[in-house]
Amino acid sequence: MTDPNRRIVPLDKAYRLLNHGPTVLVSAAHGGQRNIMAAAWAMPLDFSPPKVAVVLDKSTWTRKLIEASGTFALQVPTHAQADLTETFGSSSGLALTQDEGIDKFAAYGVGAFAGEATSAPLLEGCVAWLECRLLPEPAIQERYDLFLGEVVAAQADARVFADGRWNFEGHDELRTLHHVAGGHFILAGDAIDAHALPRAPRLKESG
Amino acid sequence: MTDPNRRIVPLDKAYRLLNHGPTVLVSAAHGGQRNIMAAAWAMPLDFSPPKVAVVLDKSTWTRKLIEASGTFALQVPTHAQADLTETFGSSSGLALTQDEGIDKFAAYGVGAFAGEATSAPLLEGCVAWLECRLLPEPAIQERYDLFLGEVVAAQADARVFADGRWNFEGHDELRTLHHVAGGHFILAGDAIDAHALPRAPRLKESG
Numbered sequence: 001m002t003d004p005n006r007r008i009v010p011l012d013k014a015y016r017l018l019n020h021g022p023t024v025l026v027s028a029a030h031g032g033q034r035n036i037m038a039a040a041w042a043m044p045l046d047f048s049p050p051k052v053a054v055v056l057d058k059s060t061w062t063r064k065l066i067e068a069s070g071t072f073a074l075q076v077p078t079h080a081q082a083d084l085t086e087t088f089g090s091s092s093g094l095a096l097t098q099d100e101g102i103d104k105f106a107a108y109g110v111g112a113f114a115g116e117a118t119s120a121p122l123l124e125g126c127v128a129w130l131e132c133r134l135l136p137e138p139a140i141q142e143r144y145d146l147f148l149g150e151v152v153a154a155q156a157d158a159r160v161f162a163d164g165r166w167n168f169e170g171h172d173e174l175r176t177l178h179h180v181a182g183g184h185f186i187l188a189g190d191a192i193d194a195h196a197l198p199r200a201p202r203l204k205e206s207g
Numbered sequence: 208m209t210d211p212n213r214r215i216v217p218l219d220k221a222y223r224l225l226n227h228g229p230t231v232l233v234s235a236a237h238g239g240q241r242n243i244m245a246a247a248w249a250m251p252l253d254f255s256p257p258k259v260a261v262v263l264d265k266s267t268w269t270r271k272l273i274e275a276s277g278t279f280a281l282q283v284p285t286h287a288q289a290d291l292t293e294t295f296g297s298s299s300g301l302a303l304t305q306d307e308g309i310d311k312f313a314a315y316g317v318g319a320f321a322g323e324a325t326s327a328p329l330l331e332g333c334v335a336w337l338e339c340r341l342l343p344e345p346a347i348q349e350r351y352d353l354f355l356g357e358v359v360a361a362q363a364d365a366r367v368f369a370d371g372r373w374n375f376e377g378h379d380e381l382r383t384l385h386h387v388a389g390g391h392f393i394l395a396g397d398a399i400d401a402h403a404l405p406r407a408p409r410l411k412e413s414g
Contacts, residue, residue, distance in 0.1 A: 016387055016388050019247050019248075019385075019386055019387050019388065020228065020247075020385035020386065020387050020392075020393045021227065021228015021229060021230075021247075021250075021385050022228060023228075040226050040227075040228075040250075040251075041226075041250045041251050041252065042250065043228075043247075043248045043249065043250045043260070043262070044247075044248050044262075045248065045262060045351055045353065046262075046351070046352075051351070053250070053260060053351075053353065055250070055251075055252060055253075079399070082399060082401035083401050083402055083403070083404050084404060085401065086401035086402060086403050087403045087404045090403050107406045108404060108406060137347065139346075140344065140347060144252055144253070144258070144260075144355065145253075146252065146260065148351065164387075164388060165387055165388070165391055166387055166393055168393075175396065177401075178226075178227035178228050178385075178395070179226055179227065180223055180226050180227050180371075180372055180373055180398075181223050181226065181371060181372070183400055183401045183402060183403070184372055184398065184399075184400055184401075185227075185398070185399050185400075185401060186227045186373055186375075186395045186396060186397070186398055187396040187397050187398075187399060188385070188393045188395075188396055189382065189393060189394040189395055189396025189397070190393070190394050190396070191387075191391065191392070191393055191394075192286070192289060192391075192392050192394060193390055193391055193392075194289035194290050194292065194293035194384075194390045194391075194392060195290055195293060195390060196290070196293050196294045196297050196390070197290050197291060197294045197315060199314045199315060
């Protein structure tokens with residue numbers, strides 16, 4: 001059953017899904033296997049075409065699936081998924097099964113749906129999904145565990161992301177998660193609008 | 208006058224200052240000139256030694272100062288500094304002055320203090336400061352505008368960052384800013400603690 005709140009996000013607005021710095025879940029699939037992990041270290045890298053950067057530890061099975069498939073998805077989990085996000089951050093698909101790997105979707109009984117443009121499984125209940133094509137940069141992948149991707153499809157939950165803006169008012173259970181450490185998260189709070197200041201008058205004259 | 212709320216953060220906890228994804232201000236100085244700019248695209252890159260990644264557009268004067276000096280600082284601005292942060296994001300030290308560059312600290316009448324380990328000026332009124340040594344990676348600097356650094360000193364405001372945790376309760380004016388687009392920000396909200404889930408029983412037996 002397709003979630004009626006899920007909407008396509010135009011690619012030139014996709015960076016806004018990550019711009020406020022949420023913790024993400026990274027998923028990938030290859031050769032009939034799939035997995036998902038939490039990552040607090042992800043950010044946009046460019047506007048158009050949209051690109052992203054994410055840090056993936058060498059020990060993770062999701063990283064191996066990304067290297068093999070050349071695609072991955074970043075998805076933005078919610079307050080309601082806090083325990084699940086902590087779980088996906090503290091367990092490893094590899095560690096759970098020594099060397100074979102069962103997928104964490106099955107291990108924790110959560111649903112996934114197919115994306116628009118990649119094989120990466122997308123977790124139900126999130127508020128944003130970015131499907132990405134890996135931009136291979138072997139030197140920085142090896143040296144810094146840093147992976148770059150081009151966003152090739154994006155979706156978001158229209159209840160909290162509309163007209164290129166996040167607004168969580170009235171949807172506390174859908175607030176994004178911002179990990180600090182050890183299962184401690186800051187939730188996305190109120191929205192504000194800021195306005196550029198005039199320059200100091202003295203300097204304006206001599207500008 | 209030194210701010211009595213400012214405390215040294217141990218380097219192995221420095222990643223926690225950026226882990227929840229705040230928008231940062233990037234500052235640098237070289238040859239008697241200094242500048243500061245806003246960047247929503249910054250994240251931790253490693254725990255120990257702590258490293259960071261930040262995206263710096265080729266048009267920015269701050270980037271030129273970083274390339275020349277080999278050091279920079281990331282600082283975390285607050286709700287009270289929202290207009291200033293928007294200003295530092297929408298103006299350029301270069302554009303303000305054609306080709307010579309006056310510094311934005313002076314142009315907007317804000318104070319800076321000296322760091323512990325680098326020449327980068329640190330903006331007063333922020334809630335965290337990370338002084339960094341540039342890790343030169345010319346290929347990705349040129350191709351992706353992506354700059355990496357090692358954190359060599361860190362400080363934070365003890366009213367909202369203590370024992371390796373952010374907590375903004377009772378300090379609304381010190382909440383961190385998380386930029387979405389065009390001066391629209393999400394403020395850091397409530398803190399929550401999540402707990403890892405048990406695996407689905409069926410699979411636990413076969414694990």
